[in-house]
Amino acid sequence: MKIKVAIIGCGSISEFRHAPEYAANAHAEIAAFFDHNPERAERLADMFGGKVAPSIDAIIEDPAIDAVSVCTSNETHEEVTVKALRAGKHVLCEKPIAISVAGARAMMKAEEESDCVLMIGHNQRFSKAHIVARRLVASGEIGKVLTFQTTFGHSGPEHWAFEKSKDSWFFSKDRSVLGAAGDLGIHKLDLIRYLLEDEIADIAAFGGALHKTDSDGEPIAVNDNMVCIVKTEGGVLGTVSLSWTYYGEEDNSTTLYGEKGIVKIFANETYPVQVKRSDGTSRQYEIDGIQTNDSQTDSGVIDAFIDCILKGKKPPVSARDGLVSLKLIQAAMKAAEERRSVRVK
Ligand SMILES: NC(=O)c1ccc[n+]([C@@H]2O[C@H](COP(=O)([O-])OP(=O)(O)OC[C@H]3O[C@@H](n4cnc5c(N)ncnc54)[C@H](O)[C@@H]3O)[C@@H](O)[C@H]2O)c1
Structure with a gap:
């Protein structure tokens, strides 16, 4: 079984780490990209495959998508992550976990109330x-x-x-x-x-x-x-x-x-x-x-995230680590x- 992933935020960290590392992982498939600058999503879809989603909600509501990488600017991590966890998607959120302790705690609560993995990208x-x-x-x-x-x-x-x-x-x-x-x-x-x-x-x-x-x-x-x-x-x-x-x-x-x-x-x-x-x-x-x-080499973050989902393991960098x-x-x-x-x- 391949884990179907959507990448939200299609800037540099998506282009240089998340997208190539999902593409190289035998157990993952990039299903969709979204960016509020659609041409950035189109660019990555052309490079790595997958479709361009019209909105974050379209990704969250898509039952075929198992997991989401949150690669947006810092102030949006909390909102996007909480939405995705509440919709039953596993989340790999870039660092910093959030811009406030309250935001990080809201993400941890959403994780606790889901059966999903929340991992933070401290590579x-x-x-x-x-x-x-x-x-x-x-x-x-x-x-x-x-x-x-x-x-x-x-x-x-x-x-x-x-x-x-x-x-x-x-x-x-x-x-x-x-x-x-x-x-x-x-x-x-x-x-x-x-x-x-x-x-x-x-x-x-x-x-x-x-x-x-x-x-x-x-x-x-x-x-x-x-x-x-x-x-x-x-x-x-x-x-x-x-x-x-x-x-x-x-x-x-x-x-x-x-x-x-x-x-x-x-x-x-x-x-x-x-x-x-x-x-x-x-x-x-x-x-x-x-x-x-x-010089971008394989960060290992994506492989670890996919492994956690497949094996039901706890993430090696937890939301608590992100909060600390x-x-x-x-x-x-x-x-x-x-x-x-x-x-x-
Ligand atoms: N782990 C690392 O070593 C590492 C390195 C660089 C960046 N980062 C983190 O990754 C995140 C992204 O950084 P970047 O360097 O890729 O920045 P970037 O500016 O290159 O890309 C961010 C992208 O997110 C999009 N975006 C912003 N808000 C959005 C929203 N609400 N919905 C959809 N798209 C949205 C922007 O249009 C942009 O294309 C940041 O939180 C940053 O701290 C982590």
Whole structure:
């Protein structure tokens, strides 16, 4: 049996990840695309097959459709996801889960009241380098992790999103809401929870619109950079740097510093994971790199989503994971605004 999927929102993440990865999955079939710019849906239907749906409701009401990918702008995730779950469709929703905690909770309630899977697209957990690094930490390869630094930065969504414009929705206070911190930080805070199997307890941050301007030449209404200092429940200290102004080269690297050595992730192109121990020994792992804006590899997210539906498994990135990351980013933004550290409940 093939899972019939509809993709709602036909911009960059659909074109570069969702559509090609469904098309490559032997257990999935793309049944329909919808975008409120119909030419974008038509373009993807021409590229990947499937029909163009006339509306979201037409998808929701179609009994032949089993599952939906929500790839629209942030402010619409809640509405589209809740509608789809209430209609009995499994949902893979892009990050951030929602723009508010109340929105995320409404999605979780709709999931609880359905028999469907709700998974959030935090793809960093599926990168082979991160899976290997997590295993290394868990096996005690570098002893107890004491500190870390992680960063995620690129040249900004106006170079990535379908509309390459200074008026990108990513820069809008009402539509993006969380800025670079939400766009990128949500990935990295989720990753740290995953790598350390620990929860972030306290967060302090500085952020701002340092360089991006809108079409009137004014600074954008959301942050384009944020640097956070965090402390985990287990006492690990770390920094999380997020940027839409890393012009020239994307940086997605993480270093974990333990009692007996360090693990470096994405610091070296050939060896995405490197272990350097205090006794002078080292080990390098030649595995796939992560998806970058310029180099798209298989994220693994779609395969995991389809597998959950087929096998009735719980999603590897749950709505609760999405909610926790959202709360962490909100706490960072509050910390930056109020110039203090914030305890995360
Ligand atoms: N997991 C990742 O690494 C990753 C990377 C990039 C983007 N994203 C997320 O994916 C989502 C989409 O981002 P993108 O980069 O593809 O943006 P994009 O601007 O390229 O595409 C978004 C598309 O959604 C359409 N759209 C918006 N609201 C709609 C609605 N209500 N109904 C139908 N269509 C609607 C727009 O017309 C546009 O074509 C965002 O939430 C973003 O945070 C995730």
